[in-house]
Amino acid sequence: MSESTPQESFGHLLPPSWTTQVTSWLAEDTPSFDYGGYVVGAAPRTATLYAKSPGILAGRPFFDEVFRQCSCTVTWHIDEGTPLDPSSDPTNKIRVATVEGPTRNLLLGERVALNTLSRCAGIATSTRRLVSALRAAGYDGIVAGTRKTTPGFRLVEKYAMLVGGADSHRVDLSAMVMLKDNHVWSRGSITEAVRSARRAAGFALKIEVEVQSEEEADEAIAAGADVVMLDNFTPEGVQVAARRLKERWAGKRHFLLEVSGGLNIENAASYVGRDIDILSTSSIHQGVPHVDFSLKIDH
Incomplete structure (x- = not known):
């Protein structure tokens, strides 16, 4: 894992019960049989997480927990809160993390982890953009988000605001x-x-x-x-x-x-x-x- 940064410390705000939310996300996505998992089996494999559009990386604790519950390990190559710019890479994508585990489990957590990370990063990116614009305009006060959040997903959205600087x-x-x-x-x-x-x-x-x-x-x-x-x-x-x-x-x-x-x-x-x-x-x-x-x- 990469070294801790001030942005990563926001993960320490999460309450003890937050991992049960991840459990419910996984249960919602696979309520009975995992037919695709049956096809690929449980041979150990590695997968690479790529960023394909610009933004702020946010949501690492949630991504980690999805794959922990799927018995996989995540190694991050980029810190939480880091700007991502795929256009700076010849492949137009940035290698963000590596995930290791049984093939079936990698695919079991894939969509839940990606959806959460994409949404969290999107909010952090929007937040950073507004905060930067206000600082450029000379405002040094507090920029805050509101409680108009998504039921069941508030923790992720509020976390993203903090990573974005609000x-x-x-x-x-x-x-x-x-x-x-x-x-x-x-x-x-x-x-x-x-x-x-x-x-x-x-x-x-x-x-x-x-x-x-x-x-x-x-x-x-x-x-x-x-x-x-x-x-x-x-x-x-x-x-x-x-x-x-x-x-x-x-x-x-x-x-x-x-x-x-x-x-x-x-x-x-x-x-x-x-x-x-x-x-x-x-x-x-x-x-x-x-x-x-x-x-x-x-x-």
Whole structure:
């Protein structure tokens, strides 16, 4: 295995139960007989993982676990988080890893491992692209993904955001209290919603409130919100509101300002401002292209 890098350390975030997800993926893909496996048998073979399109390598722990459960071993030749550019190679593909094991088992894990790696790398690539664009535009705040993830695949998608250089925001409903319009309408007011949330969450969890106007932001801050999300503001409107809020509450209350709603690689730079602490978006993980990988048995 290659030497550890800071990017690889994200694998240590994964909870003890995460390998059961891989078990369920394999069970879904082969619910009964493996007819192709019967054809090829169990003779030991090696296979090479190739990258065939540009992107960021991400998803090594998941790829490893698929093949571990298939009694195969993986040797990586490229570190997690490394940019891949197949056009730089005469063959238009890059040798990324070698997998060894019984022939049947190599093919048993092939599609599950490739699908996971391709999706994870695609999100990391999209994330890296947006983060780089915002840094180039002078933004040094937090870039975050959202909870609009795929049920059953959230762990992979949130992991990919981290590898790509973004903040994972709240991973699930238990990670932070986010009070959106439906919460506020159901409770009656922002103030009552925040008070109720604080009673349950205590001091350990931050409370974020989604607001539609500067007046609502003032109410959220006065009620004790830790983070205020300016949702679906125009670029010009968010700059004005953020500046006035920070000036008005300077020295009185500490809070973070988050901007969200329709941000993507084309328009995110227009929201950059010194008073904005967080830019969050689902564009880095929803509908993004996959990175193309293939696994070929050596012959």
